[in-house]
């Protein structure tokens with residue numbers, strides 16, 4: 001089952017029941033608006049979503065001080081966010097300005113800055129590990145899983161716009 005969903009910037013997406021982004025329907029925005037939108041998402045990832053998930057992790061670890069698995073999963077999330085920050089930094093310094101100047105970077109640089117494949121397995125793996133852990137039924141753990149799933153969906157949508165609009 002698919003549903004159409006339009007965000008406030010006029011980007012249209014089709015989501016199937018698993019919420020993965022299938023197709024952009026249209027984007028009415030100017031290039032500057034697209035970049036402003038992507039940068040605002042970066043800010044939100046770094047300053048809102050990631051710290052919130054980190055706080056969730058720390059709260060859950062406090063509740064379950066004997067857990068050996070949770071600190072390991074948190075560590076995985078920390079690694080993920082470090083690589084995401086590097087990725088976003090490259091985009092803001094190189095990829096986005098090049099896109100606005102109509103000078104698409106050399107293919108290798110473009111591929112490097114826009115490969116989202118390396119990041120993708122990270123969050124799915126973290127979600128799977130949390131779901132398998134013995135804390136999976138804990139309401140705080142459920143909230144954490146839900147937040148990471150939402151973050152994962154936002155990142156996929158974000159990456160999709162970058163790949164389709166900037167690299168086209």
Ligand SMILES: [Fe+2]
Nearest residue numbers: 038088091162
């Ligand atoms: Fe990005």
Ligand SMILES: [Fe+2]
Nearest residue numbers: 091114159162
């Ligand atoms: Fe990206």
